[in-house]
Amino acid sequence: MPSLKVMGPLLLALLAALPIGAALWAVGAQMLDATAWQALWVDPQTWRAWGMTLWTGLASTALAWITVKHVLASGFIRQQLGRWLSLLPALLATPHAAMAIGLVLWLSPSGWALRLASPGLTGFDSPPPWFTTQDPWGLGLILVLWLKEVPFLLWVAATQMQREDLRRRWQAESALAQTLGRTPAQAFAQIIWPQLAPRLRWPLLAVLVYGLTVVDMALIIGPATPPTLAVLAWQWLSDADLLTQSQGVAAAGWLTGTVLVGGVLAGRLVGAALSRRMLGHGKRLKVAWAAFLPKPGCVGVWPPNVVWTLILTTYAAVWFALTVGSVSGVWPFPQVWPELWTLSAWQQVASSAYTVWTTLGLGVASASVCLLWSVAWLELAPRRWQQAMQPWFLLPLVLPSVLWVVGLYSLALHTRLEGQWLGLSLAHAVMVLPYVLLALVPAYQAVDPRQAALVASLGHGRWVYLWRVKWPLLKRAIASAWAVGFAVSVAQYLPTLYVGAGRFATVTTEAVTLAAGAQRSLMSAYAALQMLLPIAAFALAAWLGRPRRFEKIAPMKATP
Numbered sequence: 319m320p321s322l323k324v325m326g327p328l329l330l331a332l333l334a335a336l337p338i339g340a341a342l343w344a345v346g347a348q349m350l351d352a353t354a355w356q357a358l359w360v361d362p363q364t365w366r367a368w369g370m371t372l373w374t375g376l377a378s379t380a381l382a383w384i385t386v387k388h389v390l391a392s393g394f395i396r397q398q399l400g401r402w403l404s405l406l407p408a409l410l411a412t413p414h415a416a417m418a419i420g421l422v423l424w425l426s427p428s429g430w431a432l433r434l435a436s437p438g439l440t441g442f443d444s445p446p447p448w449f450t451t452q453d454p455w456g457l458g459l460i461l462v463l464w465l466k467e468v469p470f471l472l473w474v475a476a477t478q479m480q481r482e483d484l485r486r487r488w489q490a491e492s493a494l495a496q497t498l499g500r501t502p503a504q505a506f507a508q509i510i511w512p513q514l515a516p517r518l519r520w521p522l523l524a525v526l527v528y529g530l531t532v533v534d535m536a537l538i539i540g541p542a543t544p545p546t547l548a549v550l551a552w553q554w555l556s557d558a559d560l561l562t563q564s565q566g567v568a569a570a571g572w573l574t575g576t577v578l579v580g581g582v583l584a585g586r587l588v589g590a591a592l593s594r595r596m597l598g599h600g601k602r603l604k605v606a607w608a609a610f611l612p613k614p615g616c617v618g619v620w621p622p623n624v625v626w627t628l629i630l631t632t633y634a635a636v637w638f639a640l641t642v643g644s645v646s647g648v649w650p651f652p653q654v655w656p657e658l659w660t661l662s663a664w665q666q667v668a669s670s671a672y673t674v675w676t677t678l679g680l681g682v683a684s685a686s687v688c689l690l691w692s693v694a695w696l697e698l699a700p701r702r703w704q705q706a707m708q709p710w711f712l713l714p715l716v717l718p719s720v721l722w723v724v725g726l727y728s729l730a731l732h733t734r735l736e737g738q739w740l741g742l743s744l745a746h747a748v749m750v751l752p753y754v755l756l757a758l759v760p761a762y763q764a765v766d767p768r769q770a771a772l773v774a775s776l777g778h779g780r781w782v783y784l785w786r787v788k789w790p791l792l793k794r795a796i797a798s799a800w801a802v803g804f805a806v807s808v809a810q811y812l813p814t815l816y817v818g819a820g821r822f823a824t825v826t827t828e829a830v831t832l833a834a835g836a837q838r839s840l841m842s843a844y845a846a847l848q849m850l851l852p853i854a855a856f857a858l859a860a861w862l863g864r865p866r867r868f869e870k871i872a873p874m875k876a877t878p
Contacts, residue, residue: 326694326698327695327698327699327700327703330691330694330695330698330699331695331699331703331707333691334691334695334711334751335707335710335711337729337744337748338710338711338713338714338748340725340729341722341725341726341728341729341748342713342725343725344724344725344728344729344732345567345570345571345721345722345724345725345728348564348567348724348728349567349568349570349571351564351567351568353561353564354561354564354565354567354568355568357561357564357565357568358565358568358569358572361565363544363545363550364547364550364569366544367544367545367546367547367549367550368547368572368576370456370541370544370545370546370547371530371546371547371548371573371576372530372576373456374456374459374460374463374529374530374536374541374546375463375526375529375530375531375580376526376529376530376580377460378459378460378463378464378467378525378529379463379467379522379525379526379529381460381464382463382464382467382468382471382525383471383522383525385464385468385625386468386471386472386475386518387511387515388625389402389468389472389625389626390472390475390479390506390511390514391503391506391507391511392626393626394479394488394492394506394510395502395503395506399476399479399480400480402626403472403473403476405630406469406472406473406476407798407801407853407856407857407859407860408633408853408856409469409629409630409633410469410470410473410802410805410852410856411801411805411849411852411853411855411856412466412633412636412637412849412852412853413805413808413809413826413848413849413852414462414466414532414534414535414809415534415535415538415809415811415826415829415830415833415845415848416636416640416829416845416846416848416849417462417465417466417535417633417636418462418534418535418538418539418833419538419640419829419833419841419842419845420635420636420637420639420640420845421451421458421461421462421539421636422451422538422539422833423636423639423640423643423838423842424635424636424639425450425451425458426445426450426451427445427446427447427448427450428445428651429450430639430654432445432446432450432652433651433652433653433654434654436651436652437652442651442652443651443652444651445651451539451540452539452540452541452542453540453541454540454541454542454543454544455541456540456541456546458539458540458541459532459535459536459539459540459541459546462535462539463528463529463532463535465629465632465633467525467528467529468629469629470521470524470525471518471521471522471525474518474521474756475514475517475518477757477760477761477795478514478517478518478760479514481760481763481764482764483764484764488509488510488513491505491509491510492505492506492509492510495508495509520712520715520716520756521756523581523715523716524712524715524716524752526577526580526581527577527581527715527716527717527718530548530573530576530577530580530718531548531573531577531718531719531720532546532548532719533548533549533552533719533720533811533812534811534812534826534830536548536549537549537830537833537834538830538833547569547572547573547576548573548718548719548720550569551566551569551570551573551720552566552720552812553566554566554569555567555570555720555723555724555816566720566724567724569720570718570720570721570724571721573718573720573721574717574718574721577716577717577718581716637849639842640842640845640846640849641842641846642656642842643838643839643841643842644663644664644839644842644843644845644846645659645660645661645663645664645839646658646659646660646838646839646842647659647660647662647839649838660839662839663837663839663840663842663843664843666840666843667840667843667844667847670823670828672823673823673824673825673828674825674847676822676823676824677808677824677825677826677851678851679739679743680742680743680746680807680810680814680822680824681746681803681804681805681807681808681851681855682804683743683746683747684743684746684747684750684803684804684807685750685754685800685801685803685804685806685807686800687743687747688747688750688751688754688755688803689754689796689799689800689803691751692751692754692755692758692799693758693796695755696758696759696762697784704759708755708759711751711752711755712752712755712756713752714748714749714751714752715752715753715756719749719812719813720812722748722749722812722813723812723813723815723816723817726745726748726813726816726817727816727817730745730817735817736817736819737818737819737820737821739822741817742813742814742817742818742822745810745813745817746807746810746813746814749806749807749810749813750803750806750807753802753803753806754799754800754802754803757795757798757799757802757803758795758796758799760795761792761795761796762792765788765791765792769783769787769788770783770787770788773786773787793862793863794859794863794864795863796863797858797859797860797862797863798856798859798863800855800859801852801855801856801858801859804851804852804855805852805855805856808824808825808826808848808851808852809826809848809852810824810826811826811827811830814826814827815827825844825847825848825851826848828844829841829844829845829848832844
């Protein structure tokens with residue numbers, strides 16, 4: 319009979335693997351329709367949408383990767399990384415849709431940026447017919463993706479760089495490299511970055527996947543002619559015609575193939591960039607790499623704080639625009655400030671309290687379930703099981719959301735959970751689990767295993783070690799992982815739309831729907847609320863994770 323040490327991890331693995339596998343099986347069965355694939359190939363929109371998808375996804379990912387490298391280099395060299403990244407929770411808590419709506423308020427033809435310059439500098443008395451948003455080149459989408467993915471990669475990198483063992487080792491190695499004649503920037507590029515970058519491959523793949531498959535942000539800020547392939551698949555899946563729906567499933571399958579090929583190529587490029595030749599051991603590559611390094615004697619890779627300050631300023635401008643927009647009334651162009659200030663938008667939000675409570679309930683339930691599962695899995699499963707199953711559990715992170723929507727919706731139909739709160743919360747949990755697990759794994763790996771032996775030598779059991787030593791040390795990481803899960807749940811758009819069958823409205827679905835209309839104040843209010851809920855979750859996590867926040871625990875004594 320299998321022992322409890324085997325049955326516990328096995329049940330936990332099945333608990334998470336079965337919904338993921340069932341959703342993949344359901345969508346895989348629908349992809350075998352040859353007629354749908356033929357219709358996909360001959361549709362004139364397909365190839366243009368695919369090209370736009372590749373352009374926006376690859377460009378935003380490359381920009382985010384380069385930016386993260388240089389911000390980390392400057393922060394590590396100046397020993398200011400911890401202070402710089404202290405604002406990361408607020409940046410992470412800003413949902414993608416809210417960020418896109420805030421930028422639309424600034425960059426649209428009737429937005430704040432043109433109001434500040436009109437009519438004095440531009441001579442415009444009415445909004446010009448410019449493609450500043452919904453532009454056919456996808457520049458607005460690239461900008462929003464870059465602004466949102468840089469904080470995510472920085473947060474994942476910070477979980478590695480702030481580990482005590484890695485931090486001390488890398489500081490010692492950097493100091494040793496400088497004694498051998500390297501500049502601080504060269505020491506980071508040739509010693510620290512090659513060790514850090516491989517740890518960011520899964521997050522980088524997640525960034526690439528999101529850039530290639532995002533729907534809500536693309537609906538808000540464009541492009542529209544042509545749209546991206548993910549938006550096109552969403553439009554086809556929403557059609558009443560069964561053949562058109564099958565064409566949408568085929569588009570989701572093609573998008574999945576694009577993601578898999580792009581992920582393999584991205585992994586190979588990262589590996590090549592970290593090879594010895596790319597680090598300056600080849601003559602020609604030395605010249606190329608030197609363009610990213612400062613002159614001898616310089617400290618930073620880019621001028622200090624410029625990129626990070628630009629990102630922080632943009633986020634502050636978005637928050638300000640959402641705040642002002644949510645209380646604005648009559649606001650003719652080109653006036654900088656509204657003629658009328660009103661709280662009517664917030665009163666409408668308050669009158670739809672069911673929407674807010676639905677968002678809170680889904681976020682708390684999915685984040686809590688995923689946190690409990692992740693802690694149990696990391697505690698009970700052997701390390702080799704964790705390494706073997708981690709790619710499977712991270713699949714929702716690296717496969718298109720439109721693919722998961724098709725699978726989860728089919729699964730909900732077969733289990734009669736479509737349009738039910740339980741089915742919707744489980745769909746959210748499937749999407750939240752990879753983020754919570756990704757947030758907890760580095761913290762668990764940093765725990766010194768000798769602590770358990772020390773507690774055991776004092777005559778105490780495993781539960782005493784967990785409750786009084788290990789989990790108090792991981793309190794901050796556990797609280798942060800829950801906040802991340804809550805923020806991911808709040809931002810879910812497609813699962814809420816499909817699995818909820820239109821019966822459940824959340825602040826995200828309301829904000830995206832209103833973004834297509836002309837109700838600026840109500841759209842801004844819902845976007846601001848979509849941002850405030852995760853910020854409150856991160857603030858709660860920071861409060862709970864404070865060291866020695868609760869009363870001091872009596873020291874452990876050896877049992878006789």
